[in-house]
Every structure is written in structure tokens, then in C-alpha cells.
Amino acid sequence: MNSKIKLIFPALLFSVVGVHLFGHCQVPCGVYTDQLRFDQMLEDQTTIAKACKLINELSGLEDAQSKNQLTRWVSTKEDHASKIQKIICDYFLIQRIKSSASNYDKLLIAAHEVLVAAMKCKQTVDGDAAKVLHDAILRLHQEYAGKK
Secondary structure: OOHHHHHHHHHHHHHOOOOOOOOOOOOOOOOOOHHHHHHHHHHHHHHHHHHHHHHHHHOOOOOHHHHHHHHHHHHHHHHHHHHHHHHHHHHHHHHHOOOOOOOHHHHHHHHHHHHHHHHHHHHOOOHHHHHHHHHHHHHHHHHHHOOO
16 A cells, blocks of 8 residues: 555544544444433433423523523534434434334334434424423334333
8 A cells, every 4th residue: 555545544534524433333243232322312302301491491581691502502402313313313224123023114113203203303492392202212112122
């Protein structure tokens, strides 16, 4: 390999803008921690619920600090809803939910409900949307774990 390429290649790997490193990839390593994913989604949902509450509290205030915090909470809410969507798509739908599963259709429906609920959390600051997301995550977990 050319010496310039040897020097540039590692720099490119570690300097790509916008790359997010997550705990799991799409390499078929067989190492999965499903419960960790559910715990992460529930933590993200809790952050979304808190963000909705604080956005509503801050939206009536006119000082610069409140406006700054309001903007930050809106951004945080969006980020956490996107994280949930990414876990559902990149981890569960691509890697873990298999078409050979006896409850495949129920798993797809439950995963879709989480995706839609996360989208609705982006669209609103209603605390009820965060509750719907919480319940959708729990339904997916229940179906995924095969619990009734």
C-alpha cells in the first residue's frame, strides 16, 4: 500500500463528519444485548417526556436564557426520538426480527407502532405522546420476549 494512503486512511476513518458510533453494527458477530436496547429506548423516552414538560414551561417565558433552554430541549427531544427510531430500524428490523419468527407480523406491527409514536413525539410537545411511546416500547418488548 502506498505510504500516503497508509497515512490518510486512518485519518479519514476517524475524521468523517456526522458519523455516529453506536454499540452495535451490522457485522454478523452474534453478540447481541437486546435488553440493553429496550433499556436505552425507555431512557430516551423518559428524556422526551421531560423535554415536553420543560418545553411547555419555558415557552411562555421571554428572557434570553429561557429561549436558549427552550431551543436546547426541542433539539434534545428530537435527538432522542431519532435514537429510538434508529434502534428500531438498525438493530431490531435489520438484525433481530426474523421473517421466520412465528410472530413476525406482530413484531413488525409493534416495531412500526414504536416508530410512529417516536415520530409523533417529534411533532408535538404533548406529554401524552411520550406516554404512547412508552407503552409502544413496552408492547414491542413484550412481543419480542414472547410474554403475554
